[in-house]
Amino acid sequence: MKILLFTVLAIVLYYLIRKAYKNTKDIVINKVKINEESTKGHSPKLNILQLSDLHLENISISPAELYEKLKDEPIDLIALTGDFLDRKRTIPKLVPYLKIMNQLNAKHGIYAVLGNHDYILQHHNLQTLIGTLKRYNCKVLQNENDVIFVQGKPVNIIGIDDFSTNRSSLEASYAGIKPGTNLVLTHDPNIVLHMKKYHFDYLLAGHFHGGQICYPKAYHLVKMGKLARMNIIKGFHMLDGKPFYINEGLGQTGVNIRIGSRPEITLHELSLAVADNKTLTAI
Numbered sequence: 450m451k452i453l454l455f456t457v458l459a460i461v462l463y464y465l466i467r468k469a470y471k472n473t474k475d476i477v478i479n480k481v482k483i484n485e486e487s488t489k490g491h492s493p494k495l496n497i498l499q500l501s502d503l504h505l506e507n508i509s510i511s512p513a514e515l516y517e518k519l520k521d522e523p524i525d526l527i528a529l530t531g532d533f534l535d536r537k538r539t540i541p542k543l544v545p546y547l548k549i550m551n552q553l554n555a556k557h558g559i560y561a562v563l564g565n566h567d568y569i570l571q572h573h574n575l576q577t578l579i580g581t582l583k584r585y586n587c588k589v590l591q592n593e594n595d596v597i598f599v600q601g602k603p604v605n606i607i608g609i610d611d612f613s614t615n616r617s618s619l620e621a622s623y624a625g626i627k628p629g630t631n632l633v634l635t636h637d638p639n640i641v642l643h644m645k646k647y648h649f650d651y652l653l654a655g656h657f658h659g660g661q662i663c664y665p666k667a668y669h670l671v672k673m674g675k676l677a678r679m680n681i682i683k684g685f686h687m688l689d690g691k692p693f694y695i696n697e698g699l700g701q702t703g704v705n706i707r708i709g710s711r712p713e714i715t716l717h718e719l720s721l722a723v724a725d726n727k728t729l730t731a732i
């Protein structure tokens with residue numbers, strides 16, 4: 450009887466693990482429209498492709514598959530919100546993905562910020578990762594900003610370095626900002642809890658993987674900051690009237706399974722007129 454019970458439990462466990470692994474291949478493409486109602490469709494739009502948490506040691510999609518999913522999408526800007534990898538030997542694996550991103554021909558380029566796993570690399574290895582990103586036309590923002598113009602309207606791309614490893618500097622990130630639309634890229638979304646005095650029109654982050662393993666909630670995330678304890682771990686949210694989005698990521702850490710979450714590609718359509726005539730500097 451015990452042997453039969455053990456066999457049944459083993460079969461059930463095998464089935465659940467197999468299904469959880471298959472979930473890592475079930476990629477969701479989410480499309481989000483921001484400020485469309487307030488602008489009534491008459492303003493310039495910035496189409497943003499967000500990829501986050503590739504975790505190339507356990508990524509869910511090949512470069513060729515990624516291209517096939519995105520080749521027909523209108524993409525003006527690519528935002529990479531951290532956690533590319535955490536091992537030196539994985540850096541060459543990043544190159545084919547970067548080549549594909551360049552083939553998508555985003556007219557305003559590729560912007561990247563680093564995450565806590567990227568900072569596991571140190572010194573020369575970290576610089577190799579950053580150098581690889583830059584060599585393939587990624588602008589890596591470490592507490593700094595850049596500006597692009599969409600039909601003559603300025604958009605400030607603000608890259609805030611990783612909050613979870615105490616590398617964020619809001620003052621440096623916003624230094625020299627001029628009036629325009631503020632698009633913030635960062636890895637750990639918990640930074641939004643400290644941005645009451647810093648304006649953004651939209652903020653993109655990752656970090657939580659949507660829980661990755663939710664049973665039924667992602668209780669293991671409680672140590673990852675106040676947002677996780679509030680069960681704000683994925684998707685679209687508002688704080689102090691400002692919108693932000695938490696991407697579930699394309700890769701996995703630890704065990705290569707997902708339960709109650711899916712790998713995510715996000716396409717954001719940001720209407721820009723909402724930021725007209727605002728002075729979006731920080732104090």
